[in-house]
Amino acid sequence: MTETPSRRRAPGMSAEDRREMIVAAALPLLVEHGSAVTTLQIAKAAGIGEATVFRAFADKDELLAACLSAALRNDHVLAELDAVPLDQPLAARLTEAAATLHAYLDRMGAVIAALHSGGRRSERRGSADSSATGGRAAAGERTHQALVRLLEPDRAALRLPVEQLAVIFLGILVGRRGGAAETPVETLVDVFLHGVIDPSSAAT
Incomplete structure (x- = not known):
């Protein structure tokens, strides 16, 4: 007689760890x-x-709300951005940051879209939407500061304040998502740094 494998148990797991799992x-x-x-x-x-x-x-709604909070949380993204070496050329720093942020934005967008796909009780939706708005605002501010850090070493060579450029760069990344043929992050960084006009074709 074949024994049925027992389900995984975590006797030493805290309530919070179990929730995260x-x-x-x-x-x-x-x-x-x-x-x-x-x-x-x-x-x-x-x-x-x-x-x-x-x-x-x-209940299930509380679990879905926890999933939304987890998708918005960007601690791991900030850790990856903080790990980008500042002694790299600016283009390399921004390309690494763009790849990291795009993966995060994709995951966050997919979870939010899934939660709005239907089947949730209407009385909980308003609360979750408010949580999403506040969570996105906080995550966006932390991300902005991380991008400022990456731009800071080149502040003197840039045309605009690094705080403003961080907002523009993040806006470009957010706008990249959802297209039929998404632009590679390397191209976005190149256009961000050098503009859209080909110097070789510019009128002299």
Whole structure:
């Protein structure tokens, strides 16, 4: 007789760690299935029983709200931006930053779109939307400061204040998303630094 494999248990796991583990399992499923994803699907992905999900979260809406918060959280992005060496050329610094930020924006956008795909109770939607707005604002400010740091070594050579250029650069990255054929980050950085006019074709 074949024994059924036991579900994964984490006897020493704190309540917060368990919540984070469940959210990590839920995020890719949420992107794939939208808010119609079931708690049973999430439990199976996490290797736990469905009852454990409801011990960690009051209901599915609370779990989805936690997924939204996790998608907005950009601590890992800031760590990657802070790790970009400032002794690299500016173009290399910005290309590395652009790749990191684009991956984050893609994930955040996919989760927000999934949560708005339907199936959530209307009375919770307003609260989650307010959370998303506040979360995006805070994440955006932290990201802006990280970009200022990357631009700072070249402040004297730049036409505009680095604080303003950081806003413009982030705006270019956000605008890049969603197109049928997205522009490579290397091209965006080149246009950001050198403009759209080819010097070889400019009138003398």
